[in-house]
Amino acid sequence: MNRPTETKKQENAKKPTPFKTAPSPAVIRRLPRYYRYLSELIRENRLRISSQELADLMQVTASQIRQDLNCFGGFGQQGYGYNVRYLHGEIGNLLGVESGLSAVIVGAGHLGSALASSHIFIHRGIALPAIFDIDRNKIGTCIAGIPVYDLEDLPMFCRERKITIGVLTTPKEAAKEVVHLLTEGGVSGIWNFSNMELRSENGVTVENTHMGDALMTLCYAVKEQSEGKK
């Protein structure tokens, strides 16, 4: 199998000249999807892939893939394509996979427990050493092997353990206070599932996941369809 001298070239590329075009939010939001498809290709033992093949697979244009990847420097090789494992690794690096990030979940309700029980953090190399809640019945117990602590201790815990991400799964009413405590704790990102809309500020990046919005978007399409049938 023809596999040219990409190793050396790519070793050099590890610190490419910073950014050509600053990656737009649109590009960044596509990275996790690339990462998923590349993970799948690794599972299938694919060694290399061209932008065209990947484009067909993902139903996007080859141009977009090449343009996107080039925001971060050259990950491919002319005449060869992209080395699957290498590209996967580089995108993983961009996304902070296995880079020592750590998270705590705040709110030990159904959703908080579901997230704690999932592999969503482990799978990306993100430590999840604690869950916080105010419920005396929950404090002191474990969920999926993770201890539940008193919300009061949140800032201190975050500071001591250098927690980088807070996951907010409390009801709307508690959200503001939790944001305050997480900010005090020095986290740099908040993943917000509460119904309250949060904004990135004070150097804390917020990622809002409004599941209700996704459901309603689906409802729009479903409703349109049923009206079309009439």
Place this chain on the structure above:
Amino acid sequence: MNRPTETKKQENAKKPTPFKTAPSPAVIRRLPRYYRYLSELIRENRLRISSQELADLMQVTASQIRQDLNCFGGFGQQGYGYNVRYLHGEIGNLLGVESGLSAVIVGAGHLGSALASSHIFIHRGIALPAIFDIDRNKIGTCIAGIPVYDLEDLPMFCRERKITIGVLTTPKEAAKEVVHLLTEGGVSGIWNFSNMELRSENGVTVENTHMGDALMTLCYAVKEQSEGKK
């Protein structure tokens, strides 16, 4: 309080000349957010709002709001602004709120249970009469008062009860089979939480909610920040 003759005008507007500009996906994805802010304004007993005020509140441009709403016909009134309840109601109609939609959850794991226990469906007037799973220990039980049935019975149940939405919270491995059963059941929308990427086809609209992607997007920002500090 000056509140001109908007009632009559808006009565007429209920069936406006179809679409001026077909609403783009970008516009549709913004509707739930408008809906949330309007819900909040109703809670605050606001009667009217101008595009500019709403824009300030939501941190978007007034132009965008007016442009977005105009895809669907005139919901406002020159010189007055928008009637909060009326606009809320109209956007709700677009999004199929309280319009007889119904859903079933497939996969009675942590996430499925969390969704069943939440008010996400009830709150939008979507019926949730059943959960399906293959686990013999779960079949026959109830989760948040909702019965868990055998996956085998899914297509028949969906057909008989005219279920419109399937919520897919199974592991990746089961996803394909569940999509098959839901399609057989005649649903018109699938809300996919499984790690498998699904495409809209055969007249079934898919809304992919890849929570891991949201987390990774946040990680990108967090990682960038920590590198900036160095």
Place this chain on the structure above:
DNA sequence: TAGATTGTTAATCGATTAACAATC
């Protein structure tokens, strides 16, 4: 009527796609 604010058209901006020269 005068003032306010929408609905809508035109201008701008950004993102996507196409094309091709560079190069492996």
Place this chain on the structure above:
DNA sequence: TAGATTGTTAATCGATTAACAATC
């Protein structure tokens, strides 16, 4: 070397914003 395929520039497309005439 010839063929393949990237990296990158230029063209196109779509979405956002600005401006203003219509009108309540």
